[in-house]
Amino acid sequence: MSEVVATNETIMVVGGGISGLTAALEAAECGKQVLLIEKAPTVGGRVGQLYKYFPKLCFPTCGLEIQYRRLKANKNIRLMTMTEVAGISGEAGNYSVDLKVAPRYVNENCTACGDCANAVEAEVDDAHNYNMKKTKAAYLPHNMAYPQRYVIDPSIIGTADADKAKAACKVGAVDLEMQEENLSVTVGSVIWATGWKPYDAAKIQPYGYDRYDNVITNVEFERMMDPKGPTGGKIQRADGTTPKNIAFIQCAGSRDRNHLKHCSRICCMASLKQTTYVAEQLGDECKSTIYYIDIRAIDRIDDFHQRVKQDPNVSFVKSKVANIVGGSDGNVVLRGVDTEGYNRYANEHDLVVLATGMQSTVPTGIFPEGTVINEHGFIDLDESNGGIFGAGCSSDALDVNRAAQNATAAALRAIQVVNQVAGTEG
Amino acid sequence: MADMKIGAYICKGCGIEDRLDVGQLVNTAKRDGKAAIGKDHEMLCNAEGVKMIQDDITNEGVTHVVVVGCSRRAKTEAFSFEGVHINRTNIREGVIWVRPDTDEARETTQEMADDYVRMGCAEAKFSKVPASSGEQGLTRSLLVVGGGLAGLTATIEGAKTGYSVELVNASGELGGSSAREYKRIPHKNGLQGPVDNDIDQLIAAVNDNARITVHLNTTITKTDGAPGRFSVELSDGKSLTVGAIVQATGSKPYDMANLPEFSPENPDVMDQGQFEAMVKANNGAIKKSDGSDARNVVFVQCAGQRSEKPGHLPYCSGHCCMTSIKQAHYVKAAGGDATVIFDDLRTPGATGEDFYRSGQEAGVAFSKGEVASVKAAGGALEVGYTDKILAEESTIKADIVVLATGQIPNSGPNPYLPIELAQAKEDKDDALVAKIEAELEVQPQPILNLNYRQGTDLPHLKHGFNDSHFICFPYETRRTGIYAAGPVRRPMDDQQAVEDATGAVLKAIQACENSALGRAAHPRSGDLSFPSFRKDGCTQCKRCTVECPFGAINEDEQGYPQYNEGRCRRCGTCMGACPVRVISFENYSIDTVGQQLKAVDIPDEFDEKPRILVLACENDAYPALDMAGMNRTEYSAFARVVPVRCLGSVNVIWITDALNSGYDGIILLGCQKGDNYQCHFVKGSEMAHIRMSKVDETLKTLNLEKERVGTYEVAITDVDKIPQIINDMEKTIGEIGMSPFKF
Amino acid sequence: MSEMNQAMIEKYRSNFLQEVEANVEEGHWVKMCMQCGVCSGSCPMENNWDHPPQELFMMIRANKRDEVLSSSSMWMCTSCYNCIARCPRGLPITHIMHGLASYGKRMGLAPKEQPTVKFGDIFWKSIVENGRVNELKIGVGLYFMNGFVQGIKNALAGKELGLAMMKTKRMNPMEYFGGHKCKDRSGIAKMLAKAAEFEAEHVAKFGK
Incomplete structure (x- = not known):
């Protein structure tokens, strides 16, 4: 890795999700040098795990494909996957960044032919599917993975399986001797775009995510829609039967001082969107009920909200569900009070989708002293941050459109820093 | 084309060698594809394989490289040779991965691969490496329209990035509605409540910056040109040259x-x-x-x-x-x-x-x-x-x-209302006519006064807001190099307006940098190819100028199209529209596709081997077919897939030619059109559907069944559906019989 | 008491929320409620009340002073703390309920026939008289709080338990006549008098 090309005129973008990709591409297409760092074996991030986007109900992979094409065509971007940032020191225009590169055990010779996966027997949790299914221990994370290169799970290193993978590879791409590498680079500016993770639903004790099979999260529901996903593209209950009466619980972990204080912004629209999945797949055979405090379908996407409200199979209850108890046949009973006129309910549903919030993944302890990370874990836009800028969901809970917008703005701010280094600014 | 030298390189890796007669493919490339050099290699994408090709380019003068192996979406980094035309002929995802490994399938699979080699060579033969026009220098100057919070932010951020900025404000005061605020909402730490309105500091910073020129009490009387060379005339008689424009005219x-x-x-x-x-x-x-x-x-x-x-x-x-x-x-x-x-x-x-x-x-x-x-x-x-x-x-x-x-929103008039009105009148939709006429009555005054064939201002998306409606690409307006920011784009608060303006400035700067090098803007970022037309064949029918989704083409006094490289997004909708086929790109033309479909070997009617031409949008349909291959989903061996830049670039002549030369079925795969369009070029797919609706006439003339041509709206996720569409066509052909037009 | 009530009404005119904030224990939290309803849904008392906490909070904002202070709802609170544990805004709802109950009582608006109110009265009376709680007197008081006939019925229903307790010397019927008292009854009385003085001072502050 000694050939890593980065100078104090380089912009380092950390995170290869939609925000990081956008920031990297927008900067690179202005002629700037970009080092793009991604922890996972592939870029694409959370959006690659979604079925559709609101409000157009189009497919996230469509936009990813464009970004990939831009990425492949742009020689200004240097992409490092399976790489994490261990520490950043220095100041705007001159940061020293420690990187840790995990071994992929597959080199750039890989043609993604799949022979290694066929040879390997062990299976590991499939992170792309939120561990709802297994994948071979030699795997391509998903069809839209980029780089299009397999990964060998470290758990089989030293086993016969790993040797089988190596033997199966006809192009010499499997390298079982790969080691973790540490390196240090100099960059001029940092765009932090590591995105979000779904809030751990098991922590919301009254909802029993850890106790009831038919209480799932919104991100898991998204995976159900993928024909290659854990349910083969079917909306189903834990026992494989088709639900008839789904509940969506908003603010599951958001707007709640016991969990995440902030509003996660996207979950209202996400649940509204998911009712359209139900309508698309199950039609009149399944009802959807949204339990909410405020429906935050802000600005002109409110028309999507209005459209869903027209659907006779979707109903709304203004209530934060108090708790969930077990019912018969794997069903659960939601208890609470409809606050519009105080109607106590104990509603039985056969599937519950928790609209779990967005938790920031901004780490603590690796940024230079004085970097402002607010109490919600987001990086504020603050002069004392020097040349470090949060982008996308590292700056606030944002939807894709706003994340892309924000990442574009972050790219400009980073360009201003490196221009200053180059002496071409104002 | 005297110097043209095609080198065809067939990869044997990833199981290709096991499934296909690679030697025959080499021969096909040389014999039918007229490749001067035909070679095979164990694994073309490794360092040795790449070197082999590079050596031929350097030492043998190969100008057109045909890489026969995996899809164009794979191994892009390996096959990125400079200064030559590169064709990626896909016999992995497109052939061996979608066909069963059986003895009985072997023959048709080989035929498939042979055809693709012929097609790849034909495409190469009619392509040139695009040469940058080089006509433009870098204009490091921006125009910002509107001096409210968004406009001021755009102005100062542009100047901080090293660009000079012309700020045009209709009133005599800067600050817009922000200047009228007592306090403002904090952009961070909301718990603190309202904070002091600091717009004065921003105004002062703008006024004090040497890179910024403020034009108060000024409007724009005319905007001409293209990104990199907009010439703007102001109401006070001044004229400006700017590279890109940010419209931040706010809301009322x-x-x-x-x-x-x-x-x-x-x-x-x-x-x-x-x-x-x-x-x-x-x-x-x-x-x-x-x-x-x-x-x-x-x-x-x-x-x-x-x-x-x-x-x-x-x-x-x-x-x-x-x-x-x-x-x-x-x-x-x-x-x-x-x-x-x-x-x-x-x-x-x-x-x-x-x-x-x-x-x-x-x-x-x-x-x-x-x-x-x-x-x-x-x-x-x-x-x-x-x-x-x-x-x-x-x-x-x-x-x-x-x-x-x-x-x-303070938008300019919707440039497409008159067109929609004409359409509504043609459709005799009286209610819609009345609605549009009422809307036209209350249209606002022009703001940018674009001297464009397609109207004076940015197109509207919905409710009068200027927006592209892209989720992933919030800044892609339909007027290249002109970016809307702030509440004129979508309803928003101050904090978002600041972010929006900052992002819009980046796009404006990018537009300047791109056009200086003749590079396309999103989504074909970096593309250097550019449409031109043969004047002596042009009938001044204006279809290209009307149908261009980006209003890129003007008309000269005689009605001939005037292309504007900087405004063009390189989708080829003009090429698809042209009834006399005089529009082409260096590496994408009536010939590069037309010759491919002619290069396919059409077996005799009695061989019972139909041929199905699949014109697939390269943005969504083609990747979906790739993924079908990755999933090893089988589809008909009779399909011949040709990627197109956008379905809007499909010229009807290809359909007519294909039918005349004996294809039994034709499938067009484009993106969703309409209000929730997913077409990357906004209107391309819609244009294609309109054009194809008229193909029925052609079929009637040829006495062919209308089932032979199908136009579909598909998405990148239709990984199972698209193979199904192809297989259904094979079935349909089985039912209605082979085309009688085989020679 | 009604005098004080009148004074408070005068003082706060149509702003009951401010009155609550100033006078009710933890009352300043009421404004932070975002009407999600999780407290109401979490309360084990379910339908045994007129107005669950969140409704009370809304009623406070809507100036429904009499309805709130004379409500029996907050007297139903069993201090299970479910609402506090779940409130996404961190409102100390249990404490607010008790604060509202006590304020209503002070204003003389607490419902007279509500069992918890009565229990409170009997409990307090016992303390004041004896300096300690006389369990038997409280028990009998509660049995008979809804009239003599009902008292007899209650006593008969509890007969088996009562006899068993006597047998195991857990209850001495003679306690009803006199019974244990604390040693320094006058000291207790002085303490209570002092407390009443503080209370009066406190109230006087609001009177004008």
Whole structure:
């Protein structure tokens, strides 16, 4: 890795999700040098795990494909996957960044032919599917993975399986001797775009995510829609039967001082969107009920909200569900009070989708002293941050459109820093 | 083309060698593809394979490289040779991975691969390496239209990046509505409540920056040219040359006169702007119209918004909840009582929710309800509303009522209304004609005054907002190099307007840098190819100038098209539109596709081997086919897939030629069209569908069944559906029989 | 008491929320409620009340002073703390309920026939008289709080338990006549008098 090309005129973008990709591409297409760092074996991030986007109900992979094409065509971007940032020191225009590169055990010779996966027997949790299914221990994370290169799970290193993978590879791409590498680079500016993770639903004790099979999260529901996903593209209950009466619980972990204080912004629209999945797949055979405090379908996407409200199979209850108890046949009973006129309910549903919030993944302890990370874990836009800028969901809970917008703005701010280094600014 | 030398390189890796006769493919490339060099290699994408090709380029003068192996979407980094045309002939995802490994399939699989080799060579033969026009230098200057918060932000950020900025403002004061604010909503740490309005500092920074020229009391009389070379004429007679434009013309408040039920004529009923001005004028004191102190202020959210009633705004304006909380803070700070009556309180994100809490902590009362009336009652006002929580009709007394009436964008006129009107008249849709005519009556004055064939201003998306409707690409307007920012683009608050303006400036700078090098903007970023036309064949029919989704093409005095490289997005919709086929790109033309479909070997009618031409949009349909291959989903061996830049670039001549040369079926795969279009070129797919609807005539003339041609809207996720469409076509051909046009 | 009530009404005119904030224990939290309803849904008392906490909070904002202070709802609170544990805004709802109950009582608006109110009265009377709680007197008081006939019925229903307790010397019927008292009854009386003085001072502050 000694050939890593980065100078104090380089912009380092950390995170290869939609925000990081956008920031990297927008900067690179202005002629700037970009080092793009991604922890996972592939870029694409959370959006690659979604079925559709609101409000157009189009497919996230469509936009990813464009970004990939831009990425492949742009020689200004240097992409490092399976790489994490261990520490950043220095100041705007001159940061020293420690990187840790995990071994992929597959080199750039890989043609993604799949022979290694066929040879390997062990299976590991499939992170792309939120561990709802297994994948071979030699795997391509998903069809839209980029780089299009397999990964060998470290758990089989030293086993016969790993040797089988190596033997199966006809192009010499499997390298079982790969080691973790540490390196240090100099960059001029940092765009932090590591995105979000779904809030751990098991922590919301009254909802029993850890106790009831038919209480799932919104991100898991998204995976159900993928024909290659854990349910083969079917909306189903834990026992494989088709639900008839789904509940969506908003603010599951958001707007709640016991969990995440902030509003996660996207979950209202996400649940509204998911009712359209139900309508698309199950039609009149399944009802959807949204339990909410405020429906935050802000600005002109409110028309999507209005459209869903027209659907006779979707109903709304203004209530934060108090708790969930077990019912018969794997069903659960939601208890609470409809606050519009105080109607106590104990509603039985056969599937519950928790609209779990967005938790920031901004780490603590690796940024230079004085970097402002607010109490919600987001990086504020603050002069004392020097040349470090949060982008996308590292700056606030944002939807894709706003994340892309924000990442574009972050790219400009980073360009201003490196221009200053180059002496071409104002 | 005297120097042309095709080198065809067939990869044997990834199981290709096991499934295909690679030697035969090499021969096909040389014999049928006229490749001067034909070679095979164990693994073309490894360093050795790449070197083999590079050596031929360097030493043998190969100008056109045909890489026969995996899809163009794979191993891009390996096959990125400079200065030559590169064709990626896909026999992995497109052939061996979609065909069964059986003895009986072997023959048709080989035929498939042979055809693709012929097609790849044919494509190469008719392609040239695009040469950058080089006609443009870098113009490091931007025009910002509108001097409100978004415009000022765009201006200062552009200057900070090293660009000179011309700021044109219609009024004599900078700051727009922000200058009229008493305090502002914080952009971070919402819990602190409203903060000082610091717009003066921003205005001062703009005025003091040597890179910035401010034009007050000025409007734009004409904008000509293209990114990198816009020439702009101002109302004061000055003219400017700029590389790109940011339009930040903001919004105006919805007129509360439209809400008679809220007594808008009462001087103590105000909209948010009027209330803000009153508080600012009184330096924080809350005064009624008669000058007395107001104790109780009621804020009515969604006044005339989120409503389907005639004359109301159907959308949510995004900022009003936050603004009312801010203003309720003023009331509490002055010692009064404030009540906000809302339906859904929309304060998203971390700052938003914190700001809501700050309002609650200050003692603002929030009530979920629907306001029915505001009436004068005994020297005060009485607000009648349904309390949705207590489920009862209620009234509340107020000294002042503030109506949160929302934003209306300050857009220019919608350039496409006249076209839509013409279409509606043609369709005899009287209701729509009336609707559009009514809209045309109230169209605003032009802002940019673009001297474009397709109108003076940015196209509207919805409700008058300028937007591309892209989720992933918020800045892609349909006028390259012109970016809308702030509430003219979509309803938004201050914080978002600042972000939006900053992002828009980046795009503007990028447009300058791109056009200086002749590179395309999104989504074919970096593409250097560029359409040109053969004047002697042109009939001045204007289809290209009308159908270009980006308004890139003007007409000269004689009606000939004038292309503008910087405005062009390289989709080829003009090429698809041209009835006399005079438009082409260096590496994408009537020939590069037409010759491919002619290169396919059409077996005799009695061989029972039909041929199905699949014209697949390279953005979504083609990747989906790739993924079908990755999934090893089988489809018909009779399909021959040709990727196209956009279905809009498909010229009907290809269909006619294919039918005449004996293809049995033709499938066109494009993206979703219409309001929720997914076409990367906005209108391309729609244009293709309109054109193809007329293919029935051709089929009739040829006495062919209409089932032989199918046009589909597909998505990148239709990984199973697209193979099904292909297989269905094979079945259909089995039912209706082979084409009689085989030679 | 009604005098004080009147004073408070005068003082706070149509702003009951401010009155609550100033006078009710933890009352300043009421404004932070965002009407999500999780407290109401979480309360084990379910339908045994007129107005669950969140509705009370909304009623406070809607100036429904009499309805709130004379409500029996907050007297139903069993201090299970479910609402506090779940409130997303961190409102100390249990404490607010008790604060509202006590304020209503002070204003003389607490419902006279509500069992918890009565229990409170009997409990307090016992303390004042004896300096300690006489369990038997409280028990009998509660049995008979809804009239003599009902008292007899209650006593008969509890007969088996009562006899068993006597047998195991867990209850001495003679306690009803006199019974244990604390040693320094006058000291207790002085303490209570002092407390009443503080209370009066506190109230006087609001009177004007």
